[in-house]
Amino acid sequence: MDPEKWFAQYDEKLKAAAASANKAEQALREVGGSATSQDGEVSVHVTANGGLSDLVLRPGVRDLEPEHLARLILETSRKAQRDAGQQVVDVMTKFVGEGAALDAVKEHLPQGFTGDGRDNPMDLVARRDKRSDEEYFDSPPEVIK
Template identity: 40%
Template sequence: MDPAQWLADYDQKLSETERTTAQASARLAEVSGHAVSPRGEAEVTVGAGGALQQLTLSPAARALEVDELAQLIMATALRAQADAKAQVADVVAEVYGDVPALEALTNAVPEAPVEHRNPTDDEYFAAPEVRA
């Protein structure tokens, strides 16, 4: 191959890579994961990397015990991180296709926790073990 042509091709590939990277960076900068606790006591927003950007507590959060509130915030943050992770994976897949790094990226953040909620008083007293 002609060295001048090889250099021109290489320069073109670098330019394409630069454009693709700039496109991905711009889209990733817009990613934010969001989650609200089941009863609305906590609302969490995280960035593309999962870092906490905003935490809002409703007045209902004051009725919770400190440990319960901490667990609720953590669970809500994990759901927000899972939301951000899904958005990041979508951007990477759209921009770069199915690349090996995509699997590592999707495994980097834990899955959103299964929702556990406290039963309402009616649900609690309707449970068979309580009616005894």
């Protein structure tokens, strides 16, 4: 093969790879995950890397114990991170396809990410229980295993 032709083809491949990388970078900039707690009191939005970019607490959080509110915020954030993770996987699958590169991306996704668009059931937060202690202990909630 003619060296000039080979270099021209190689240059075209490099330009195509750079254009694809730029498209992937732009698509990843637009990724963000959102989630709202089951009771609707907490909403979060995260960036592609899982960083919290917005947090909305509705008036009902005033009735929550601080520990429960903290747990609710963390769990809702994790759901948003998994949402963002799924979007990252979708973008990267489009640009790199299935294989080792995509597996490497998946390894760095938030804990609880299943890769199938479903939440890990162990990470879900139960709805706030407004029963009295006596009613609660007479009929406690079912524990999911």
